[in-house]
Each structure stands twice: as C-alpha cells, then as structure tokens.
Amino acid sequence: MNHGLLRHKERAASIQIDGDALRHNLGKVRAYAPSCKVMAVIKANAYGHDVLTAAARLDDADAFAVAMPAEAVALRRAGFSKPVVVLQGFANQDELSLCVEHNLQPVVHQQWQAELLYSASRFSLDVWLKIDTGMHRLGVPLDAVDAAYQTLRTSAVVHSIRCMSHFANADDPKHSLNNNQLENLIEVISNYDVERSIANSAAIVSNANSHLEWVRPGIMLYGSSPLLERSAEDLGLKPVMQFETRMAAIQQVRKGESIGYGSTWQCPQDMPVGVVAAGYGDGYPRHAPSGTPVWVNNHLCPTVGRVSMDSICVDLRGVDASHGDRVVLWGRELSVDTIASHADTISYELLCHAGNSANLG
Numbered sequence: 001m002n003h004g005l006l007r008h009k010e011r012a013a014s015i016q017i018d019g020d021a022l023r024h025n026l027g028k029v030r031a032y033a034p035s036c037k038v039m040a041v042i043k044a045n046a047y048g049h050d051v052l053t054a055a056a057r058l059d060d061a062d063a064f065a066v067a068m069p070a071e072a073v074a075l076r077r078a079g080f081s082k083p084v085v086v087l088q089g090f091a092n093q094d095e096l097s098l099c100v101e102h103n104l105q106p107v108v109h110q111q112w113q114a115e116l117l118y119s120a121s122r123f124s125l126d127v128w129l130k131i132d133t134g135m136h137r138l139g140v141p142l143d144a145v146d147a148a149y150q151t152l153r154t155s156a157v158v159h160s161i162r163c164m165s166h167f168a169n170a171d172d173p174k175h176s177l178n179n180n181q182l183e184n185l186i187e188v189i190s191n192y193d194v195e196r197s198i199a200n201s202a203a204i205v206s207n208a209n210s211h212l213e214w215v216r217p218g219i220m221l222y223g224s225s226p227l228l229e230r231s232a233e234d235l236g237l238k239p240v241m242q243f244e245t246r247m248a249a250i251q252q253v254r255k256g257e258s259i260g261y262g263s264t265w266q267c268p269q270d271m272p273v274g275v276v277a278a279g280y281g282d283g284y285p286r287h288a289p290s291g292t293p294v295w296v297n298n299h300l301c302p303t304v305g306r307v308s309m310d311s312i313c314v315d316l317r318g319v320d321a322s323h324g325d326r327v328v329l330w331g332r333e334l335s336v337d338t339i340a341s342h343a344d345t346i347s348y349e350l351l352c353h354a355g356n357s358a359n360l361g
C-alpha cells in the first residue's frame with residue numbers, strides 16, 4: 001500500500017493517505033460511467049488529501065479540476081502536464097495570464113470573461129462555458145448562454161469550447177430540480193457541437209442519464225458517500241484518509257462527576273474515561289456532540305463532554321484499553337460519513353479541515 005503521511009509536527013495525531021484506495025475509487029468512477037471522460041476534482045488541496053499525492057495517484061484521470069488558477073499553477077510547477085480545468089476561471093487579467101502561461105482550461109461563467117477573451121490575441125486556450133441551469137451560484141443564465149457562446153466562438157484565442165453546469169441537489173436523487181437542470185443544459189446547448197458535463201459524484205452513482213461526455217467526481221474519489229441514503233461501502237468506495245492518534249491517558253471517574261469544559265456530561269456510574277490525544281487543533285470537529293464514535297481496540301466508544309484543542313474524552317466502559325493504544329478518529333475502521341452525521345456536517349468539511357490543518361511530515 002502506498003501511503004502519504006501528513007501530520008502536525010510535534011502532535012500525536014496523524015493523517016495517512018491511502019494512494020491505492022484513491023486509485024480504486026477512480027476505477028469505481030470508470031465502472032459507474034464507462035464511456036465518459038473523467039475530470040478528477042482535486043481543489044482545496046484535494047479535499048485535504050494533499051494535492052500532489054492525490055494527483056500522482058489519479059494519473060489515470062483525463063483531466064484535473066481545481067477552483068483557482070494558483071492551485072493549477074502548483075500542479076504545473078510539480079510537473080503535472082495533464083489538462084487542468086479552473087472551475088472559478090480567472091478573476092482578472094493577471095489570472096488570465098496565468099491560465100495562458102500554464103495552459104490551463106478556465107471556466108467562463110460571466111459575459112465579461114468571454115469579452116476579455118474576445119478582445120485578446122496571440123495565444124490559444126481551451127475553455128469551458130458554465131451555464132446556470134438552476135443552482136444560481138456560478139454560471140451564465142440560460143437566456144444569456146447564446147451571447148456568451150457566440151462571443152467565445154468568434155474569439156481568436158479560444159481554441160475549443162466545452163459546456164458544463166452543476167447540480168444543486170444531486171445528493172438527493174429524487175429531487176425534482178435534478179431533471180430540470182439536466183434538461184435545461186441539454187436543451188440550451190442542443191445546437192452546439194460541444195462536449196458537456198454536469199455530473200458530480202452523487203450524479204455519477206445515481207443518474208446515468210446525467211453522465212454526458214465528462215463526469216466530475218470529487219468526494220467519491222476520497223471514499224466518502226455522495227448520497228445521503230447510501231454508505232460508501234455499499235457503493236464500493238474505499239476510505240482514503242486515515243486519521244489516527246493514541247490514547248493519552250485513562251481516568252477512573254466517579255459517578256456524578258462531570259467531564260471536560262463546561263461540565264456537559266456526567267458519569268452515570270463509576271467508570272473509565274479515555275483521553276484521546278487529538279482535538280480541534282488537529283481538525284477534529286469541536287461541535288461533534290457527546291456520543292460521536294471513536295474507534296479503540298475494535299470498539300466504537302462514544303465521546304463524552306466537549307472536544308478540546310488537544311484531547312477528546314471517550315467512554316471506555318467494557319473496553320480493554322491502555323494508554324498508548326492506537327485510536328482511529330475516522331478511516332478504514334470508522335467512516336468519516338458517520339462522524340459527519342453525528343457532527344451535523346458533511347464529510348467534505350471534515351476532510352478539508354483535518355487534512356489541511358496537517359502539514360507534510
């Protein structure tokens with residue numbers, strides 16, 4: 001197994017990246033969408049998984065996607081020559097120059113960007129036109145698509161145009177907006193000879209009609225389920241991030257005594273409480289409530305009391321544990337999706353936060 005190790009220097013908690021699992025998950029994308037090209041989404045430092053590690057292990061993708069030009073430049077500087085799509089495109093002339101210099105594929109989502117390309121000369125770019133089909137975040141509105149498309153088509157520097165949109169509710173396959181968005185995209189560009197893309201991970205696993213020519217997986221590459229109702233395991237995905245630490249201490253606490261800041265949890269009986277050496281300083285969510293599971297020696301132990309900066313307390317009743325034991329916060333033994341649901345957030349946030357608060361070790 002090829003592992004990248006990320007860790008806070010001088011901290012007990014560590015993050016390992018399972019490169020084989022990344023490759024496996026990309027293989028799953030290919031299995032779900034066999035005739036499509038795959039744009040692997042590796043923005044935000046590959047959702048906290050270390051972008052250079054991820055890019056190296058995802059070399060079978062047809063393209064990478066990042067949010068900002070500077071993220072793409074970092075890939076080029078590290079020697080990656082694969083097409084890189086910049087999902088937010090360029091914010092100004094300087095960022096356009098970066099796109100040209102590094103042969104990036106910017107997403108054009110506003111008319112002024114198309115016009116800037118129209119008035120340019122002496123270079124050549126492949127671009128994506130982003131269409132707002134109903135999410136109302138980035139994208140050219142449906143009634144302005146043709147103007148933007150014609151501006152790009154007649155620009156001397158635009159070598160090729162592809163079209164994309166983004167689902168607002170793909171994680172809920174029954175949501176009525178999904179089909180509306182797909183139909184809007186197909187319809188508004190039906191007269192153009194262009195490749196199209198709308199499917200993120202959730203649409204890849206749940207809606208084959210949406211696959212079109214390019215799919216854009218993010219979260220499923222990292223082994224987390226994109227659907228509210230299905231587990232990652234069920235979908236054949238393997239966890240990539242292994243977030244671990246060790247047991248720092250075990251306390252015997254008396255019935256009625258409380259645990260941690262704010263004294264939010266009282267012991268219902270005399271009991272052992274484990275102090276786990278990780279906390280929000282390592283990217284574990286502070287708002288994870290008592291009852292969030294932590295893996296200790298094959299047991300899922302509920303947290304008790306508030307998460308601190310460097311420690312989390314767990315209920316060790318019925319568990320044979322000693323200080324120094326390995327503890328898994330999420331990874332192969334315990335899905336990040338489980339932690340996300342306890343902490344009332346999404347795996348994307350947990351992975352970005354923990355991964356990006358660690359440094360390369």
Ligand SMILES: Cc1ncc(COP(=O)(O)O)c(C=O)c1O
Nearest residue numbers: 041087166200201216217218219
């Ligand atoms: C435009 C765009 N496409 C694709 C993705 C990948 O989405 P997911 O991680 O849900 O697969 C994202 C992620 O936010 C995105 O912003």
